[in-house]
Amino acid sequence: GHSQSGRNSASHGKRGLCRSLGFFVILSFCCLFTASSYGEHYGVRASGVPVSVMLSLTTINPQSRTVNNPSQLLSQLQQLKSVGVDSVFADVWWGVVEANPKQYDWAAYVQLTKIVRQAGLKMNVVLSFHECGGNVGDQCNIPLPNWVRAAGKSAFYTDREGNVDYEYISLGADDVALFSGRTAVQAYTDFMTSFRNNVLSQASDVIQIVAVGLGPAGEMRYPSYQFNAYPGVGEFQCYDSYMLANLRQAAQNAGHPEWGQSGPNNAGTYHDQPDQTGFWSDGTQDNYASDYGRFFLTWYSNILIEHGNKIMASAASVYASSGVRLMGKVAGIHWLYKTDSHAAECTAGYYNTDNNNGYTAIANMLASHGAVYDFTCFEMYDSDQCETCGPQELVEQNHQCANAASIPFYGENALAVFDPRHYSEIEYQASRPNLVYGFGYLRLSDTLFQNLNNFRTFVSAMHNLS
Numbered sequence: 001g002h003s004q005s006g007r008n009s010a011s012h013g014k015r016g017l018c019r020s021l022g023f024f025v026i027l028s029f030c031c032l033f034t035a036s037s038y039g040e041h042y043g044v045r046a047s048g049v050p051v052s053v054m055l056s057l058t059t060i061n062p063q064s065r066t067v068n069n070p071s072q073l074l075s076q077l078q079q080l081k082s083v084g085v086d087s088v089f090a091d092v093w094w095g096v097v098e099a100n101p102k103q104y105d106w107a108a109y110v111q112l113t114k115i116v117r118q119a120g121l122k123m124n125v126v127l128s129f130h131e132c133g134g135n136v137g138d139q140c141n142i143p144l145p146n147w148v149r150a151a152g153k154s155a156f157y158t159d160r161e162g163n164v165d166y167e168y169i170s171l172g173a174d175d176v177a178l179f180s181g182r183t184a185v186q187a188y189t190d191f192m193t194s195f196r197n198n199v200l201s202q203a204s205d206v207i208q209i210v211a212v213g214l215g216p217a218g219e220m221r222y223p224s225y226q227f228n229a230y231p232g233v234g235e236f237q238c239y240d241s242y243m244l245a246n247l248r249q250a251a252q253n254a255g256h257p258e259w260g261q262s263g264p265n266n267a268g269t270y271h272d273q274p275d276q277t278g279f280w281s282d283g284t285q286d287n288y289a290s291d292y293g294r295f296f297l298t299w300y301s302n303i304l305i306e307h308g309n310k311i312m313a314s315a316a317s318v319y320a321s322s323g324v325r326l327m328g329k330v331a332g333i334h335w336l337y338k339t340d341s342h343a344a345e346c347t348a349g350y351y352n353t354d355n356n357n358g359y360t361a362i363a364n365m366l367a368s369h370g371a372v373y374d375f376t377c378f379e380m381y382d383s384d385q386c387e388t389c390g391p392q393e394l395v396e397q398n399h400q401c402a403n404a405a406s407i408p409f410y411g412e413n414a415l416a417v418f419d420p421r422h423y424s425e426i427e428y429q430a431s432r433p434n435l436v437y438g439f440g441y442l443r444l445s446d447t448l449f450q451n452l453n454n455f456r457t458f459v460s461a462m463h464n465l466s
Helices: 021-033 035-042 070-082 107-118 184-198 241-253 291-318 343-348 360-368 391-404 420-429 446-450 452-463
Strands: 051-054 087-093 122-128 156-158 164-169 207-212 325-329 372-375 409-412 438-441
Touching: 051 452, 070 107, 087 107, 087 207, 107 122, 122 184, 184 291, 207 291, 241 291, 291 325, 291 343, 291 360, 360 372, 360 391, 372 391, 391 409, 391 420, 420 452, 446 452
Parallel strands: 051 087, 051 438, 087 122, 122 207, 207 325, 325 372, 372 409, 409 438
Antiparallel strands: 156 164
16 A cells, blocks of 8 residues: 555656657557567566565675675675575775775675675676765775875865865866776776676676666765765755866856856755755845856766766676676665755755756667666655655656666665665666666664564565565
């Protein structure tokens, strides 16, 4: 039993969904007449959603660069296998592997693939070019390699007040040779190539998905809601020198050099609500819907998508004949969704206001590289969240956009859940309007094993979706 309340918010649910009737006619036609070839190509599953369990953030010891307690891990993985789990998801930390430029230590990850194989499971990986320890509930501390941080603060995302975020390199430095003679994109590419040659080459029977980290927490976004900003508007993160130079050029190209001096000066601070700011309010001068606002939000979101595009293009080239599926992750910024300006999404880089669908271009970019669209918040009910929160509609909108781009959609839960009520919502979101490609459960823990019967029932239900 699912309540339908909150699923079809009249003013907000409809506007952004990638619902073109023509597309759905084509989709139904494909499904009716070429189900097998279409499904194999696109990743639509006729029945059953595989379940992957994310490993603990402390699976790898960053000091010794080995697997922590391998015998215990094997036993846990065998338990997961016994309840029907298909695979595990592991973070491959840049800060563990490449302590010195171009010197890669893959021993821990080779060891991990052997343990996973022994347990009879498959493995998915996240190439984690971000630090571990900067996010809610993180019980680890794996910063970026010292030689990366040595590039200095101009290489990292910075807000209007000058706060520098060292979780992930600014996209402004993607093409600047600040990292021991390499650009950020070159460093990512070298890492991906070394992973292919040293880990994937001996574990191609085990590794199925390579998710490419594109930002903080591995998500293609800006670190806009730090300082416990939820459920506030967050802040733009475009104040490093490279991004400001890019903005100046974009404003000149638009014939409005005065728009390129900085980000909006009326967008408030992290904890503000939209009506406390000029930029995120309706009917105010120079707001999000003004010519200036549209220019800025378009620029800010487009360079994020181009950042994702560069790295995914490189990944597609590196893994072209490796037999793995690529994946990119989009963050579930569900608060302020039921407001016209969608400020929290916009500051994160998703220009998803009520008159602009922010996820279509992202889906198209991922589609151009044959990648899976990974999204979160699958367990959330609107009714449990803030008044302006819309996680259920947000998942639906992103799923529609992935469908419209003909790419597989993959789900995750955002917060740890262990109970039938939340599992039921995941099952619901995983099967509408069509089955997702897979589901990544966050994450392996002692509490999960204390509630293993609930989880067994959930895995079985996912496998029986149709």
